Amino acid sequence: MPELPEVETVRRGLAPVMEGARIERLELNRPDLRFPLPENFAQAVTGRRIVSLGRRAKYLLIELEDDLTIVAHLGMSGSFRIEDDVMGDFHHPRSKDRKHDHVVFHLQGPKGPLRVIYNDPRRFGFMHIWKRSELDLYPAFAELGPEPTGNALSEAYLAARFANRSQPLKSALLDQTVVAGLGNIYVCEALWRAHLSPKRTAGSVVTMTGRPKKELLLLTTAIREVIADAIAAGGSSLRDHIQTDGSLGYFQHSFSVYDQEGKPCRTPDCGGMVARITQAGRSTFYCPACQR
Structure with missing residues (x-):
């Protein structure tokens, strides 16, 4: 299972293309991953701008405007890749078999449209929606200790x-x-x-x-x-x-x-x-x- 450095690497890879972009459409190719995807997931995030990408422990935080955050966990085999929506060419080699592309973020960024695709063959990952102002109350975060990269760890x-x-x-x-x-x-x-x-x-x-x-x-x-x-x-x-x-x-x-x-x-x-x-x-x- 990916550990903190792997999730931080993913965050840094996605941030340049996702931060500031608007979600034009969320494509869900199945109703669940490890758990059912949030009810009305696509409707809740469509049209919202991505404010920033964060991380808490091994969780990726896609922070949206209007106090919403997508909390994502990669599980055992989850990964994201970035695809150019104009030319149809991949910025980088395809990371996984497309049949495991379960969630597709259709974005409008500063340089035009693009897709960010979540692929997960084993489907042990998951995504939830939570209020950003109440992230400390998210069940997985409620009792977490300090980050190993922060000043609180002494x-x-x-x-x-x-x-x-x-x-x-x-x-x-x-x-x-x-x-x-x-x-x-x-x-x-x-x-x-x-x-x-x-x-x-x-x-x-x-x-x-x-x-x-x-x-x-x-x-x-x-x-x-x-x-x-x-x-x-x-x-x-x-x-x-x-x-x-x-x-x-x-x-x-x-x-x-x-x-x-x-x-x-x-x-x-x-x-x-x-x-x-x-x-x-x-x-x-x-x-x-x-x-x-």
Whole structure:
């Protein structure tokens, strides 16, 4: 499933053509994705201008005028592509089989008409409509923690959330109420950069008085850096993820531990080998030699 960097990459790819454009028509080729599409979806958005494209955790936010927002989730295989509506030529290679084109935004932008097409072979994605002024009340957002890219994520904040917790550090970081949008890949990579074992308890990086230890400062920095590096690389192209221009993300070529089982650790002079364990039913990759 696409993680935060992949969704942010999609947002950045769509923003130049969608922001400021008007929705001339919304074409729905089926009534549902993972869930039924919103009632009167096409009528609700037709004629409205797209104010901006945002993101919350792993959700894409298409913000419209008149206080409306389309909340979109890519699921396992969802992707967007951009098609020129005048010449009929694709700006970029087609990303998916057209039979899986389920939602088509017919837009009128500054440079003329175009289409933005949502394609989803597995149909695990979804779209909802919500008031922009009430996004904090959207069920999936109500208890989300701060973004890993924002100033709200600090070692002091994490210390308050981790204090006295016996939960494994990796599981605590995957808790979306602690940090929004962090997924399995980037938690593994951040823990490796901070040289912290995914098996140690969350409370072990906090002092008895509730202050962050040096390890937590390193971890907070590592989280910010790994997310920034992944966004700069266009995310990771695992299984179905693809960018809006049909190209692939390249951060998977920089994985230090994720999916690197049995390979030498990249930490200089470490000499350890990357191992895989299972935590809460999910694979965890780490170096037992240098992650303590």
